[in-house]
Amino acid sequence: MSEAVNQGTFILLPAATVAVYSRDHETLEAARNLINDWRFARVQIQVEEGDVTTATNAYKEINSADVVIVQTDTIEETFVKKLEDLGSQCSEGTSAIVVGPVNDVYLYRRMIDMGISDYLVRPVKTEIFADVIAKSLIDKLGVTGSRLIAFVGAKGGVGASTLAQATAWGVSDILGQKTMLIDGAGGWSTTGVGMGFEPSTTLAEAARAAANKDEDSIKRMLFRASDKLSVLASGGDVMLEAPLQPEQLEELLNMLMVTYPVIIADLSHASENMVNAVISKASQIIVVSTPTLTSLRLARSLIQEIKEHRGGDDKGIEMIVNMQGMAAKNEVPKKDIEQAMEFKVSTMLPFDPGVFVALETQSKKFMSDAKGGEILRKNLLPLVQKILSVAVNESDAGKEKSGFLGGILGKGKAKG
Ligand SMILES: Nc1ncnc2c1ncn2[C@@H]1O[C@H](COP(=O)(O)OP(=O)(O)OP(=O)(O)O)[C@@H](O)[C@H]1O
Ligand SMILES: [Mg+2]
Secondary structure, three states: OOHHHHOOOOOOOOOEEEEEEEOOHHHHHHHHHHHHOHHHOOEEEEEEEOOHHHHHHHHHHOOOOOEEEEEOOOOOHHHHHHHHHHHHHOOOOOEEEEEEOOOOHHHHHHHHHOOOOEEEEOOOOHHHHHHHHHHHHHHHHOOOOOEEEEEEEOOOOOOHHHHHHHHHHHHHHHOOOOEEEEEOOHHHOOHHHHHOOOOOOOHHHHHHHHHOOOHHHHHHOEEEOOOOEEEEOOOOOOOOOOOOOHHHHHHHHHHHHHHOOEEEEEOOOOOHHHHHHHHOOOOEEEEEEOOEHHHHHHHHHHHHHHHHHOOOOOOOEEEEEEEEOOOHHHEOOHHHHHHHHOOOOOEEEEOOHHHHOOOOOOHHHHOOOHHHHHHHHHHHHHHHHHHHOOOOOOOOOOOHHHHHHHHHHHHHHHHO
16 A cells, blocks of 8 residues: 555545446435535545446446445356446546445455456445545545646757656556646647647637647547656647746646646747746756756856746756767766855656657657666656655556556456
8 A cells, every 4th residue: 555545545636537326215315415515626536326337337438536436136157248448438547346246255356356446345335435535546646736747848859848748648548647748838839749649729729729728629639659658749839939828837737637647748849937936836957968068058047047036946857968988078067066056966867869869759768778778767857756756666556557448458367
């Protein structure tokens, strides 16, 4: 069980979706009561009169909820088979909870082995439901409030976008946090190329939807890069006009921060007033520079201005020196950088076109590439882990988090 669960469940739960399929009026009523529970304010609860087959059929058409609860009156082999069918229609991270007719340790163990998160015996009281669902959500999504992590380049082309995208993959798919990547570059955005989507919207459109509190439109503007990583699919903006006013950006961020525990903002090539708006809200600002004098000089001024902006404190500001070794003779060594800037370098990344340029059009591969993966885990993730308070747990990545489907697949493997 994770640290998060040990903190208790009496908290405002993270944004998520929960679906309950039952034909039992008591259970349906108990589930409906959750809608008025303050802890579930950000949780969408769907209560359906139905069973495991109803859920399976629904998920052939739409994405499965984060937590799916199915009630059954019978627990013989045909039900187990139906559960397997449900598992095969659910997204990777979905957790499933079964409400059954009898209390049976053998059955409980069998369900858990299948990847079911919990087995409850009817009748289920509202408090029990609340507790079990809360535990499941906290375990999956964490308890922390939303964190905004901004990447800003000291000058153009220092690698801020590449590092923001690699970090977004790491935070979502290695640290298991539901993450949103947003690119402030408007029409200059390169995120679509790195993440593999055609820009289908503009920052201005997204901001308009946020101003109208139009969550459905915002949802349609997202590219789902993975189960845990969404990207605002902007980039269709014109290149020669400022895409947004800072207050519009703030509105958009405020809306996204309600739903996403982690937001990564790529501010390379964003306008000054956008950078300004984001750095005052950010939990962490990562300034990217190269080890050349020109870039470092700008990095020093930028860090100074960010500090002043944040009340003179350099808490939450990190500096990455990227592309070390590109022009070795003209580079400033780390100790001289730190002395001249009176600021600690958080990490230095090597110049390695074989990794970085090769992965420029497929940032996801950072996780699987031997060198890129090492840089991601050793040099990039530790910077954000401090504020996210989550551990890189290699053995957990993709195992426990794969939930119901993973359990079903694992069972199949064990059999064969
Ligand atoms: N450590 C590295 N070694 C080699 N190439 C790198 C490294 N880091 C980034 N690059 C490459 O440098 C180029 C510029 O990177 P990127 O677009 O991420 O920079 P940026 O700071 O976002 O630029 P812009 O100011 O245009 O937004 C890309 O081709 C990228 O693949
Ligand atoms: Mg960029």
